[in-house]
Amino acid sequence: MPRFLIFLFASSLFILSCKDKEDAVDVSHIPAKAEIVRFDQALFALDTNNWDRDLAVLKGKYPHFWEIYSSHVLPLTQDSTMYSKALKAFVSDATMRQLFDTTMMLTGDLKRYQEETTEGFKRVKFYFPKFTEPVIYTFISEFSFQKFIFSDGPRDGIGIGLDMFLGRNYPYKNIDPTNPNFSGYLTRTFDKDYLTKKTIDLIVEDITGSPGGVRLLDYMVHNGKKLYLLKKFLPAEPDSIIFEYTEEQMDWVRNNELEIWSFFTEQNLIYETNVNRINKYINPSPDSPGMPADAPGQTANYIGYQMITAYMEKNPNTTLDQLMAQKDAQIDFRAF
Numbered sequence: 335m336p337r338f339l340i341f342l343f344a345s346s347l348f349i350l351s352c353k354d355k356e357d358a359v360d361v362s363h364i365p366a367k368a369e370i371v372r373f374d375q376a377l378f379a380l381d382t383n384n385w386d387r388d389l390a391v392l393k394g395k396y397p398h399f400w401e402i403y404s405s406h407v408l409p410l411t412q413d414s415t416m417y418s419k420a421l422k423a424f425v426s427d428a429t430m431r432q433l434f435d436t437t438m439m440l441t442g443d444l445k446r447y448q449e450e451t452t453e454g455f456k457r458v459k460f461y462f463p464k465f466t467e468p469v470i471y472t473f474i475s476e477f478s479f480q481k482f483i484f485s486d487g488p489r490d491g492i493g494i495g496l497d498m499f500l501g502r503n504y505p506y507k508n509i510d511p512t513n514p515n516f517s518g519y520l521t522r523t524f525d526k527d528y529l530t531k532k533t534i535d536l537i538v539e540d541i542t543g544s545p546g547g548v549r550l551l552d553y554m555v556h557n558g559k560k561l562y563l564l565k566k567f568l569p570a571e572p573d574s575i576i577f578e579y580t581e582e583q584m585d586w587v588r589n590n591e592l593e594i595w596s597f598f599t600e601q602n603l604i605y606e607t608n609v610n611r612i613n614k615y616i617n618p619s620p621d622s623p624g625m626p627a628d629a630p631g632q633t634a635n636y637i638g639y640q641m642i643t644a645y646m647e648k649n650p651n652t653t654l655d656q657l658m659a660q661k662d663a664q665i666d667f668r669a670f
Contacts, residue, residue, distance in 0.1 A: 358569065361456035366467050368451035370444060373399060373471045374496060378425055378434045385422050398486045399471045402493065407475045433497060434474055440500045441526050444472070450530040450568075457567045458537055461654045468492045470533065477509055480524070483536040492536055499526050519620040519631070523578050531568060531575050538563045546661030550598070550606045550634060553616040555663035558638025562646070563654070565639075577639075578618070583630040591640065594633050597625060 373396060380388045393400045404410075410420040424430055455467045468483065468490035480498035484491050500506075506521040514520075523532075538560050545556035564576050574584050587594065598604055598615075601624065606612050612634070615622055619631025646652060 359457065359460055361453070361460050364456040364459050366452060366455040366459050368448050368455055368467065368470060370448055370470045370472065371396065371399070372444075373403070374434065374437070374474050375472075377473075378431070380425065382422060382426060386418065389418060389421070396471070398484065399491055399493065402482070402484050403471075403473060407473065407479050407493070407495075409476060409478060430474075430476070433476070437474060437496045437500065440504070441496050441529075444529075447526070447529045450570075451533055453570075454530060454534045454567050457569075458534070461566060462541065465537075466490070468537070470494060472496050477506070481532050481536060483540060490540070492533060494529070494533060498524050499529055501525050517620070520618055522580070528575060528578075531564065531571055534564060534567050535560075538567070542658055546663055548607045548609075549604070549663070550612040550615065551604050552663045553612065554634045554638035555641060556638070557616060557632075557635040558640070558642040559657065561635060561639040562642045562657075566654070577632075577636060579630050582628070586628050586630065587633060587636045590629070591637065594622075594625070594629075594637055598634065598637070 376392055380392065404417065404421075408421070408424065410417060410424060451470070455465075459465045459467075466489045469486055470492045472494050473479075474497045475495045477497055479493065479495045481495065482493045484493065502522045502525050504521075504524065506516045506524060507518070509516055541563065542556065542560050545552045561576060564571075568576065573579070574581050577584060577587075579587065603612060603615070613619070614631050615634035616632060621627070622629045622631055622633045625633065642657070646657065
């Protein structure tokens with residue numbers, strides 16, 4: 335890789351670090367609304383004295399979500415003759431009732447979430463006019479699922495597991511101390527402040543599709559695009575939410591952009607394809623191996639975001655559709 339290319343790229347990052355604000359767009363005229371189905375409330379409100387009747391009504395009202403929820407979300411027997419009885423026991427169980435009550439108390443009425451997500455949907459539709467808002471279904475999974483997107487008939491649906499947003503102080507670690515999914519660097523984001531961001535994440539992932547290759551550069555550019563879209567769709571969200579960093583970690587990556595890039599080039603990681611070598615630089619992790627202790631994980635994604643921002647600054651006529659269609663990370667890289 336030519337040294338002058340690296341220098342130009344690093345200079346671009348330095349300049350862009352001082353102009354990280356997105357231009358505001360007027361979306362007040364765009365008809366969009368976040369429709370939230372409180373499936374969790376409906377399920378736990380079923381009359382156990384008329385269980386089969388009420389359950390049949392619920393299944394008939396939300397058939398597509400019910401199929402996903404009953405088949406993949408709840409850890410219950412899949413024996414059809416026993417499922418209804420097992421689900422009734424699940425809803426009647428004192429521990430599950432307590433979890434439901436705790437979830438209702440800690441997540442609240444979701445009014446703010448609905449307002450923020452509605453604004454996010456409007457911005458998605460502003461940039462991608464063919465976008466149709468998905469229906470959002472809230473549920474409880476006994477700490478098994480946080481979010482997913484699925485086909486809800488003629489449009490998409492989004493499932494949000496509210497018991498995975500009980501707050502950074504909730505004792506998730508005690509659920510299963512051996513489960514890495516309940517590590518502190520992950521559960522710090524199991525908070526209702528992240529509800530809107532993690533919902534829009536699913537839409538962004540649907541728009542961006544898969545990376546154009548398996549090199550660190552490919553993932554860096556691909557994840558940079560996702561972050562770029564998130565900033566467009568949720569301009570009011572703080573960077574610490576968008577990047578899922580603490581404020582201190584956010585400051586660290588901002589102050590060490592050139593050093594991060596130099597590390598990747600000096601360690602010959604830019605074109606690395608070994609997932610074991612690059613995993614922590616692109617996926618949630620407590621750190622970035624080889625960097626100072628203060629460095630968070632996913633540092634390559636932050637640099638990727640800066641790359642995409644610089645590319646769009648240099649190519650102002652490029653639409654987001656065109657940016658998403660561009661799968662050759664090398665072209666984005668050579669723009670500098």
